[in-house]
Amino acid sequence: MQVGRGRIRVDPLVVDSLLGCVMAVVTVTYGRQAHAAQYQGEGWPSFGVLAIALSLAVNLPLVLRGRAPWVAFGISCGALAVYTAAGFQPSTNLWAPLLACYTVIVRSPARRAAWAAAATATAWAAAGLAARLSVELSLTQAALGVGVVWAWARGSRRLAQRNVQLAELTAQLRREQELRAQHAIAQERLRIARELHDVVAHHLSALAVQAGLAEYVFASDPAAARQAVVSVGSSSRQALEEMRGLLGVLRTGTESPDEENLYRSAPGLEALDELVRRTRASGLDVTWSVSGQWRPLPSGVDLCAYRIVQEALTNSMKHAGPGARISIGLGFGSDLLTCEVTSRGGTAPAAELPSTGLGLIGMRERARLYGGSLRAGPRTEGGFEVVFTVPLAPLDTAGGA
Structure with missing residues (x-):
């Protein structure tokens, strides 16, 4: 017992x-x-x-x-x-x-x-x-007794078989739930890793380039050195702000998930001008233009496009060095967003920053996440380009999405 x-x-x-x-x-x-x-x-x-x-x-x-x-x-x-x-x-x-x-x-x-x-x-x-x-009574007694037992026993057998099937289904559902939970954890870890990489890599690269520029011109051009130090402070504050937003997402409770709240503190293409300004402070010549009708994007797509542009600029700061010319082109079609980042020229930095290759992987993952595509590689005429497209909701006749 x-x-x-x-x-x-x-x-x-x-x-x-x-x-x-x-x-x-x-x-x-x-x-x-x-x-x-x-x-x-x-x-x-x-x-x-x-x-x-x-x-x-x-x-x-x-x-x-x-x-x-x-x-x-x-x-x-x-x-x-x-x-x-x-x-x-x-x-x-x-x-x-x-x-x-x-x-x-x-x-x-x-x-x-x-x-x-x-x-x-x-x-x-x-x-x-x-x-x-009597013969009739004997046969009736036997038929009734065995018939009742037969019906009861077969019903019990079917019930036992159903219980076994339910137990197997329950075990299978439990295994599937565990797999789904593991998959969700892996996806969340991947998302966090992408965000951390983009935030930390971009800002630390900018800090390294700006600090190196300040050291290089400290004696010959104090004004440029001072401007580089100011840019270091600005980039540091921006990095802290984005890290606080990311940590806020991680600390959000799961009792009442709000998908929009995941991106509320994250930057989007509206912050592209500030991103370009910080990149220029690192010694890169950055220009950007927009073709088509600018319109608000879904929060996830907006963050995706911003992070891809940010990572492309980070790679330019790491490998192109001061003097590089970078052009950013945004194209808003009726049902497609196109983003192209092209870098040309520039002198390689004296001590090139290490690269793990995770940036390109993260950009491609972001593009696939929203049904888009990404192409990155050297240009035949020199330089490097990153081209990203993602589908959007089509515009109606009134020009709205």
Whole structure:
């Protein structure tokens, strides 16, 4: 017997043992008392040692019905047949074979169970005839008794099969939920990694370039050095602001998620002018232009376009160096946003900043996230270009999205 979570779980063998012993004791006790009070006067044989032994053989096999149902049924039903053939009053031993038959029907397919039902019905009919009942009554008794057990047992079998199927489905759903949770965690970690890379890499690259410029012209051009130091402070404050926004997203509770709130503190193309200004402070010649009708973008697409432009400028600061000319072109079509960042010329920095290649990976991931595409690589006429397109909601006739 086991106790767990408010339930008492008893070994089925213990239950079957108690059931078999109790039925054997009750049957023997009832048989002796009934013979002394009634059956002796009707001419039935004495309920002696042989009757007791056969009664025990009919009832005690119920101990095995959980472990070996067919063995228990065969012994019990066979002992009942011998008991009836010996001429003893059979009504005292009818129930144990019926219970063994129930177990066989529950545990076996319908074809095999039908043989057990037929054998039990035959034993019951023979017992009814031996008990001096009419043929009709004996057959009716056998049909009703076995029919009720058949219906009950088959219903229990179907219920057990459904319970097994439900348990398997529950386990499968639990595994799928765990996989979905792991996938969601991986996606969130990837999103956080992209944001951290874009924010940290861009601003630290800008700080490194501006600090190097200030050191380089510290003696020859104090005004330029002072301007570079001012740009360092501005870039630092901007980095802190974006980091606070990102940390605010991470600290947002999951009880009432708000998809729009994920990007509320994040920059978009509206902040492109400030981004260009900071990049110019690093010694790069940056220009940008817009073609088509400027319109507000969905927050996710807006952040995606901004981060791609930011990463392209970061790569230019790392590898092109001062004097590079960078042009940014935004094209607003009726159902497509196109962004092109092209860098030309420039002198490579004295100590080129290390690169992990994660920037290009992150840009491509962002583009795919919104159904867009990205192409990045050197230009045939020199320089480097990044071209990004993403589909937008089409404009209506009034010019709105």
